[in-house]
Amino acid sequence: MIHAANSQLFRVSVVVPARNEEQNIAWVLDRMPSEVDEVILVDGNSDDGTIAAAQRSRPDIIVVHQTRRGKGNALACGFQRATGHYIVMIDADGSMDPVEIGDYLAALVDGADYAKGSRFTSGGGSDDITALRRLGNAFLNVTTNVLFRSRFSDLCYGYNAFTRECLEAFALPDPHTAGVAQWGDGFEIETMINIRVARSGAAVREVPSYEYERRFGQSNLNTFRDGFRVLRTIVTERFTTAPQAVATATTTASRPAFVLDLD
Ligand SMILES: Nc1nc2c(ncn2[C@@H]2O[C@H](COP(=O)(O)OP(=O)(O)OP(=O)(O)O)[C@@H](O)[C@H]2O)c(=O)[nH]1
Ligand SMILES: [Mg+2]
Numbered sequence: 001m002i003h004a005a006n007s008q009l010f011r012v013s014v015v016v017p018a019r020n021e022e023q024n025i026a027w028v029l030d031r032m033p034s035e036v037d038e039v040i041l042v043d044g045n046s047d048d049g050t051i052a053a054a055q056r057s058r059p060d061i062i063v064v065h066q067t068r069r070g071k072g073n074a075l076a077c078g079f080q081r082a083t084g085h086y087i088v089m090i091d092a093d094g095s096m097d098p099v100e101i102g103d104y105l106a107a108l109v110d111g112a113d114y115a116k117g118s119r120f121t122s123g124g125g126s127d128d129i130t131a132l133r134r135l136g137n138a139f140l141n142v143t144t145n146v147l148f149r150s151r152f153s154d155l156c157y158g159y160n161a162f163t164r165e166c167l168e169a170f171a172l173p174d175p176h177t178a179g180v181a182q183w184g185d186g187f188e189i190e191t192m193i194n195i196r197v198a199r200s201g202a203a204v205r206e207v208p209s210y211e212y213e214r215r216f217g218q219s220n221l222n223t224f225r226d227g228f229r230v231l232r233t234i235v236t237e238r239f240t241t242a243p244q245a246v247a248t249a250t251t252t253a254s255r256p257a258f259v260l261d262l263d
Helices: 023-031 051-055 072-082 096-111 129-149 164-169 189-199 223-240 249-254
Strands: 014-018 039-044 062-065 086-089 115-119 160-163 204-209
Touching: 014 023, 014 072, 014 096, 014 223, 023 051, 039 051, 039 072, 039 129, 051 062, 062 072, 072 086, 086 096, 096 115, 096 160, 096 204, 115 129, 129 189, 160 164, 164 189, 189 223
Parallel strands: 014 039, 014 086, 039 062, 115 204
Antiparallel strands: 086 160, 115 160
């Protein structure tokens, strides 16, 4: 629970997508700050002891089995299960430190609808980025910011927190549609929700974050493949998806209307 400005108490949910993170998950769960009320582990058919390790470390953890494949579907399943007013998304590989959750919550309590982690804003950083990736990221940020009039410094980073009203702006594919993959089920999820939030008129605030290398296990990153996926996501979102406005805390409280003339 966390006190909002008007001293109202808000529940905090954390959603952790995990596939084969047996060696990393305890580190993540053990570092959850006390404000966190519920942790939802969304398992991606792990064939190691991820679930058992998570339950040992945090007996009250809620385990959800995802309905299709991919990190995007995992997050959609986790968000649907989350009951908190504030929802945090964080990886299970130890690359993101849960201790930072307090900074994200502070931004939300201070009026942001969407607290966006950034490795490239003052106070952020990364152990896991090469010069080439940094250049690719800069290009993808600029492209997005021009196309969507956003101000992201780290479009492709997936450590964020938001009010549950933002779920409407995400407009994620229904987790209960069985079978075939949907747009948003894969790693395009991070770019997709950032773009959709920017277009929704929600108040976005960047929070400095430090990214570590995954603690154990082989990296799944591939600079060119992943870069082109993000570019494809930007183009698809720009030309095939309509902006979705949401009644966020900020917009209902102090803004006269949504700004929807982004096209
Ligand atoms: N439930 C679920 N989780 C997934 C899936 N794919 C990846 N994840 C989790 O999503 C998070 C991010 O995936 P990573 O494999 O770390 O991807 P990355 O950060 O781009 O690459 P590296 O850390 O370098 O391997 C981790 O917690 C993974 O366990 C999936 O299909 N289902
Ligand atoms: Mg990772």
